Amino acid sequence: MTAPSATLHRSAAGVVPRGARPKTLTAGRIGLIVFLAVSAAYVLTPLYVMVVTSLKTMEEIRLGAIFALPAAPTVEPWIAAWSTACTGLTCEGIQVGFWNSVAILVPSVVFSVLAGAINGYALAFWRPRGSNLLFAFLLLGAFIPVQVFLYPLVRISALLGVYGTLPNIVAIHVIFGLPITTLLFRNYYAGVPIELFKAARVDGAGFWRIFFQVMLPMSTPIVIVACILQVTGIWNDFILGLVFAGRENLPMTVQLNNVVNTTTGERPYNIHMAATILTAAVPLLVYFVSGRWFVRGIAAGAVKG
């Protein structure tokens, strides 16, 4: 009986009360606003520096005013970064890495999310023998540093004759994506009433039928979360792409690092910063578009469901 009155009280106040809520502009309130504003400015500074640097000419950059707005903004560095920036011997721009990353990203995300959904569903509802053990191993896989697995995986890939190819890097991303996607779906399905599953069983539906016709259609939220997590994670990957993608398929992060850190002579900082923004653009876009979903993915990854 307390619930309705609480609701009434809250709606009367106009908003749900939450935390301490001073109404006047006290000294503490001003301090709070200053703190929030200074923090925001600090967090935004690197992004600001990247953007203004990428719009300057090298003559202007040599003047040394890193925080100044560009006197005569130019998009030349962006064009150069995209199409003519050099990595070692070749000068085809960061676009090569961009398309490589896209080619790696799409199959890796599709396969790892689908595999995670099937595993999570099997673990949550069917619980075949050894489920707990499997889950424990998967968790370990999520936390153990990748260096422990790398060398044997290189040898196995070489034995299979796929080392340094696109299928190789995709398979590696799926392997290392399995723990997090399985965990997400298992936790999500753990919150689905078991009666739903039992009813489908009584109706005679089997493993795959329940998965595709009952569970998957109600999994949209967690599929979105898993996709966001995998898209940003795989796009931002450096070490796996460096080791497994091979010379022809190096992802954008690896190429960016080569562009910037192998330059000899004077560094074209404007081109470098333009290339850096271009590399960050995909995850930034995903982040700004997805908003709360992104946060949900972060929390869901490590919190028990």
Place this chain on the structure above:
Amino acid sequence: MRPRRQIATGTIALLPVWAVVVVAYLGTIAWTVLISFTGSRTLPVYDFVGFAQYERLFGTSRWIVSIGNIATFGVLFIGCCLIIGFLLAVALDQKVRAEGALRTIYLYPYSMSFIVTGLVWQWIMNPELGLQRSLRDAGFESFTFDWAVNRDMAIYAVAVAGIWQASGLVMAILLAGLRGIDQDLWKATKVDGIPTWRVYLSIVLPLLKPMIVTAVVLLSVAVVKAYDLVVALTRGGPGIASEVPAKFVMDNLFERSNIGLATAASTVMLVTVLTALVPWLYAEYFRGAKGHG
């Protein structure tokens, strides 16, 4: 009751993931540990040398520096991210206008890769044209901020960049925790006249413990994996001043043809992580957890 046929389907559906676990996780771990007890250099050879690689490892100054660096980086990175993240979360929880926009701003660095983070900060910390130059030109002539190229300070430069990237993560996790706290708490403490800061420190902070643990776990994973950030920002330099274990392993595996030494180093990393992780995983996921009832 479960018909036998369908239990089999569940088992078969999990066969691929079992294969991945057995071959790609457990098998590779075993192989890595095995190689670490051999004298392998360019290719694995199985001439067992006992703990010789481990003795060599701890006699290698690059490794000793790496361990010291990861400890410094870890303490600073986790500590500062927690403090900054907590302050931001509490500040955002005070019913401020534009909360949504501020939250988005604080968290955006976390969506970017460590490579991007490292390269941006390398540019900001550029001694000739970066922050140092700007402040000197503005009249602070003795201002010095050369961390990225200073032997004694390079690892702190890495920490600054890492903290910038990950503080928002802690903010997001703790803010979610703050929103889950029973609102009657605030009424009760108000009636009792307890100052707000006291409530946060003595009541709210302990209530947030599960979220703090989550944040610490996520940050610790990032610390152990620290490789891209160092590669992009300092390339381990100047000299070996900002080397870290993950980079030590990578360099010895793929550039220095020291497989035995590299696998010994990664085995040390593995044992360290397992020691810290297994009790937590057990407590978090298995103690009393039964899944569906």
